Amino acid sequence: MAEPATDQVSTSGSEESSRTVVDASELARSLVRIAHEILEANRGAADLVLLGIPTRGVFLARRLAALISEIEGRPVRLGELDITMYRDDLRSNPTRNPARTSIPGRIDDSIVVLVDDVLYSGRTIGAAIDALRDLGRPRAIRLAVLVDRGHRELPVAADHVGRTIQTAADEHVTVLLEEFDGRDAVTIGREGNR
Amino acid sequence: MRHLLSCADLDLTTATGILDLAEEMQQVQSRPVKKLPALRGRTIVNIFFEDSTRTRTSFEIAGKWLSADTINVSAKGSSVSKGESLRDTMLTLDAMGVDCFVIRHSSSGAAAQVASWVRAQVVNAGDGQHEHPTQALLDALTMRQHFRAIGAEGFAGKKIAIVGDLLHSRVVRSNVLLQHTLGGEVVLVAPPTLLPTGVENWGCEVTDDLDSVLGEADIVMMLRVQRERMAGGFFPTEREYTERFGLTEDRLSAMKPGAAICHPGPMNRGVEISSAAADATNSLVLDQVAAGVAIRMSVLYHLLGSDEGAMH
Numbered sequence: 001m002a003e004p005a006t007d008q009v010s011t012s013g014s015e016e017s018s019r020t021v022v023d024a025s026e027l028a029r030s031l032v033r034i035a036h037e038i039l040e041a042n043r044g045a046a047d048l049v050l051l052g053i054p055t056r057g058v059f060l061a062r063r064l065a066a067l068i069s070e071i072e073g074r075p076v077r078l079g080e081l082d083i084t085m086y087r088d089d090l091r092s093n094p095t096r097n098p099a100r101t102s103i104p105g106r107i108d109d110s111i112v113v114l115v116d117d118v119l120y121s122g123r124t125i126g127a128a129i130d131a132l133r134d135l136g137r138p139r140a141i142r143l144a145v146l147v148d149r150g151h152r153e154l155p156v157a158a159d160h161v162g163r164t165i166q167t168a169a170d171e172h173v174t175v176l177l178e179e180f181d182g183r184d185a186v187t188i189g190r191e192g193n194r
Numbered sequence: 195m196r197h198l199l200s201c202a203d204l205d206l207t208t209a210t211g212i213l214d215l216a217e218e219m220q221q222v223q224s225r226p227v228k229k230l231p232a233l234r235g236r237t238i239v240n241i242f243f244e245d246s247t248r249t250r251t252s253f254e255i256a257g258k259w260l261s262a263d264t265i266n267v268s269a270k271g272s273s274v275s276k277g278e279s280l281r282d283t284m285l286t287l288d289a290m291g292v293d294c295f296v297i298r299h300s301s302s303g304a305a306a307q308v309a310s311w312v313r314a315q316v317v318n319a320g321d322g323q324h325e326h327p328t329q330a331l332l333d334a335l336t337m338r339q340h341f342r343a344i345g346a347e348g349f350a351g352k353k354i355a356i357v358g359d360l361l362h363s364r365v366v367r368s369n370v371l372l373q374h375t376l377g378g379e380v381v382l383v384a385p386p387t388l389l390p391t392g393v394e395n396w397g398c399e400v401t402d403d404l405d406s407v408l409g410e411a412d413i414v415m416m417l418r419v420q421r422e423r424m425a426g427g428f429f430p431t432e433r434e435y436t437e438r439f440g441l442t443e444d445r446l447s448a449m450k451p452g453a454a455i456c457h458p459g460p461m462n463r464g465v466e467i468s469s470a471a472a473d474a475t476n477s478l479v480l481d482q483v484a485a486g487v488a489i490r491m492s493v494l495y496h497l498l499g500s501d502e503g504a505m506h
Contacts, residue, residue, distance in 0.1 A: 085232035095500040097211045098218055134227040
């Protein structure tokens, strides 16, 4: 999961201001490509279940589901998977209220595509796999992310990536989405300048 | 949150957060694997100095479904029956490294007293005639879902009549405090002999005329008349009590359309509630029971999910 993004592009004018690395049209193109990739990799949408990871993964999953339905001419199963209670850093953080989990029917023998905004340490995805294990036994679990920024701490790799961005550990990658943030973009900023 | 001792400790954000999470937890109840790892490694001791089936069981299930280790201690057969003081009992258990006590005791204020002694976090599961916060929370969850089902949102403008033995009830105080936070309006209905002292300062309408309230209440919550009180001279006879304060079959039809019936249980059918009312389609009694586990999961998660509530 990406860090909570409350930042906007800084106007401080300092050299450490956050800068836009993906603009709205690029972001849209990436999602179209990912939608096609998912369909190609799975030979259609029949067994697909798209599960967005809150917060922004949910909106991305909705967009991907809409794109896939449009291409295939049939609806694709769509849900939300909250992983708060599966986090390995649950205890060390202040209490956070989990978001909604809604699974469209049974996931047994389906192909679950997890959708998140930023792939960073991989811990969110590790937790998501644990959560899925309690919900059933999918035939396969795939991962689609808008941004892969590196610095993995677990052996996790995405199957579908919108954009791979080289980052330093103290940089901060933020995905902004129209539905939640009022505009589409991916920005990078320095820690302390959020 | 460090302890849950009183509904007065809950601000609107926390109370709403507990209700919201409880709704998520209700979904977990319908899963094949009803287990979340959130409280793995935590130890919860349910210590009940008073009999209880539903509260103790639902706390135990709630803890287990969140992967905590839950242990039940009942006063019977424990060192309490050998004359050990409450303080020594609690300090002994505390010294074993317990993370949370869920405590039920016949003395008002016992939970708060224990909280001041121990290192562990404390949930009040009923202290004498004082409070029972998780019951009020599950009542609120049941009511909120009922309001939503009939197309209304939230507690604002909703009238909740709490009827019966208010003097000996811990449920009423917690409900009044919680509804004060959530925005519902509570009307208290009881014979004057069964009103708690100081009830005039609770900020609620108080009446001894059930029929005048029935037509306008959105929720009618009947409280148990404890048969052991009959000898106390609080009211002349059981029959007379039922006639004036029981939710009889006749009174059912006098209820406002869309209104629902609650009862924290255990029910005395034929005394404060007729079977017709208890089993009516607008009775939420079983919904309340079903909400119990989810609410307690949510409360335990809010207390123990993060280390911030623990003493370091």
